[in-house]
């Protein structure tokens with residue numbers, strides 16, 4: 001097996017182990033392989049290995065990559081999706097929505113307004129997560145947990161948005177469990193007003209097992225699978 005295939009298999013078995021340890025089902029969890037800083041060829045290799053969900057954090061990189069992948073797989077019938085996981089500038093929303101199936105990083109009012117505008121003519125709603133700010137610094141982007149429900153009400157009121165749940169990136173300054181617990185509590189509060197918005201996007205290469213223990217449903221794993229970023 002290729003080293004890429006080997007790393008993917010290793011992560012899959014660690015996901016399996018963490019899932020059973022948490023008393024959860026593997027089918028509750030979606031693995032998004034973060035392909036940022038790697039070329040389209042890696043996405044093609046991962047498609048061959050069975051991966052169907054890809055994460056990107058910069059529109060300038062993701063748009064041409066997604067187009068190259070689409071051109072290469074035309075006719076192969078792969079059903080795959082792009083997840084936009086990074087900070088999104090409002091003026092990049094239309095571009096990002098030309099390929100992204102899910103936006104994990106709805107993190108501020110101005111971005112929400114731009115997304116609502118850009119989705120007004122869509123037929124099928126856009127899947128989104130609200131990104132939480134887990135730091136004490138309001139300048140860091142993300143919705144503070146105490147403001148989540150007020151912000152969520154606006155997302156829920158947007159006819160062309162489908163709120164999947166909450167997203168968070170654990171701080172490097174402390175044990176990830178602290179932040180995953182905060183995310184899980186925020187998720188519970190959200191479920192109280194919107195039972196369908198029950199998903200949690202959390203967990204990366206260094207902390208996905210802890211995220212699984214705290215209810216993560218969408219793992220965003222990059223370097224542990226893709227290897228060192230190439231650019």
Ligand SMILES: *Cc1c(COP(=O)(O)O)cnc(C)c1O
Pocket residue numbers: 034036057085086169204205206220221222223224
């Ligand atoms: C890059 C990135 C990831 C993946 O990080 P790894 O440590 O490489 O697994 C996950 N989430 C976000 C928001 C990212 O930007």
